[in-house]
Amino acid sequence: MAPGQHPPAGRTRRTVLRAGMGAAAAAALAACGASGSDGVGQDGRVTIEMWHGQTDTGLKALKGLVAAFTRAHPHIRVDLGGGVLADAMLQKVTAALASGTYPDLAYIFGSDLAGVARSPQVLDLTDTLRHGPTPWQSYWEPARAAVTVNGRLRASPALLDSLAVVCNRKLFSAAGVPLPEAGWTWDDFRRTARSLTDARTGVFGTGWPGVGDEDTVWRLWPMVWDLGGEVIAPDGRGIGFAKAGVRALETVAALAGDKSVYVDPKPGSEQMYQVFASGRMGMVVTGPWQLPDIRQARIDYEVVPLPSYSGRPLTISGPDTWTAFDNGGARARATRTFVSWLAQPGQDVRWDVEAGSLPLSRRSEEESAWRAKEAGTRGLDVFTKALQTARVRPVHPAYPEVSTALGQAVVSVLLGRSSPAEAMRACAADSRAALVIPR
Structure with a gap:
């Protein structure tokens, strides 16, 4: 994706979804000290520091929300500090925890949460969210799953999305091909x-990221799940997709063999999306963040659910999080208050509409502002409806290594360097080496 500013962090979806450096950072998180300031000023106001990772539209939306929060909670001041984009947040937070001077709140990718949550300074938000103004069960299942580590809520959902297929109606018409409908298959x-x-x-049927990063990988997980596989085996010592992964990679190999897939050689998928926006790609698997660019390019488009092998609806969501840290009683209480307020439907929908997320909860989806946004954006409802059957990657500290191994497998198949079976054997060996490391 080359989203400009449609995901809240103002970055490519590669960085929204990348596996990150969670496992590599874990050792640095083990011996973290406490931050020094209690944040209470002479006027009695508590100041909390938020490392937001946002730019442009996302930052503008967040500033508006913070101003509204301050009016309603004049005893709390939110300092939008950090000075780092979201794709560099893990490194900055890891260093801050190691030095003992860390923020109260930071935008952490969902794939990095398991590693970060190993720090004793990460606040447990279980009571805050489960007993907050927004009923916990009204949150979409992907939002709940993405912040749950060992049964506890170690962050608050920040961004929610899903995958579907966007079709160029003009190219379909020119080729005499009917537009796909829900229930279609990977064949x-x-x-x-x-x-x-x-x-x-120079028209391609579809595209696939080809650098081996998380953007390459996450498109394969719905295929694996649909075939009965899991990311990690029940015993935790190996992958759970050795068989399903081969079948999914066979589909990738078939697309490559047909020469119908544009393989994007650069991180971020910008080139793939540029090909689609130029009218030279018939279908692209993407999320709601890409719709503004597609509309701006004046592409006559249709959004349809992901295909499957079984005919059952299934997709993936890649939520990101607001992760809170313990800087003492006053700041922790203020941070909990802000997190709880931010997740309420009114604030959530304002963030969704202005910065580019899907609603975090069914309560938010029912808000009139979201209904108006959905009605005015063709295909947006397909992404929202897909949340009903969306799954998330496991919140597991070894996930980054598993993702890297699978990314290499996908690329080797896309480029014809390995057969699906060969690629999966290598993936399984590399993943097992990562999973057997004590954590």
Whole structure:
């Protein structure tokens, strides 16, 4: 994706979803000290520091929310500090925890949470969220799962999305191919991509990120889950997708063999999205963050659910989090108050509409402001509805290494360097080496 500013952090979806450096950072988190200031000023106001990771539209939306919070809670001041974009947040927070001077709140990618939550300075938000103004069960399941570590809520959901397929209606019409409908299969997807491809005019049926990062990987997980696989095996010592992964990679190999897939060689998927926006790609698997760019490019588009092998609806969500840290009683209480307020439907929908997330809860989805946004954006409702069947990657400290191993497997298949079976054997060996390391 080249989103400009549609994800809240103002970065590519590669950085929203990257596996991160959670495992590598874990050792630095083990011996973290306490931050020194209690944050209470002479006027009695408590100041909390928020490392937000936002730029442009996301930062503007957050500033507006903070101003509204301050009016309602004049005894709490939120300092939007940090000075680092979200894709560098893990490194900065890790260093801050090691030095003993860390923020009260930080924007942490969901894939990094398990590693960060090993620090004793990360606040447990279980009571804050489960007994907060927004009923915990009204949050979408992906939002709940993404912040749950060993049965406890170690962060608050910050961003929610899902994957679907955006189709170029003009290219479908020109190729005489009917638009897909819900319930279509990956075999249908392959045939459609092949029919849309035209080497003479430089038109590709679809695209796939080809650098081996999380953007490469997360498109494969719904295929694996649909085939009965899991990311990590029940015993925790190996992958749970050795068989399903081969089948999923066979689909990837078939697309590559048909020469119907544009393989983006650069991080961030910017080139893949540019090809789609230029009218030279028939289908792209993407999330709601990409719709503004597609609309700006004046592409006549249709959004349809992901295909599957079974015909059952299934997609993936890649939530990110607001992770809170313990800087003493006064600051911790103020941080809990702010987190709880931020997640309420009114504030959540303002963030969703202005910065680019899907609603965190069914309560938020019912807000009139979201209904108006959805009604005015073609296809946005498909992404929201997909949350009903969305799953998330496991919140596990070894996930980054598993993701890296699978990313290498996907790329080797896309480029014809390995067969699906060979690629999966290498992935399984690398993943097992990571999973057997004591954590």
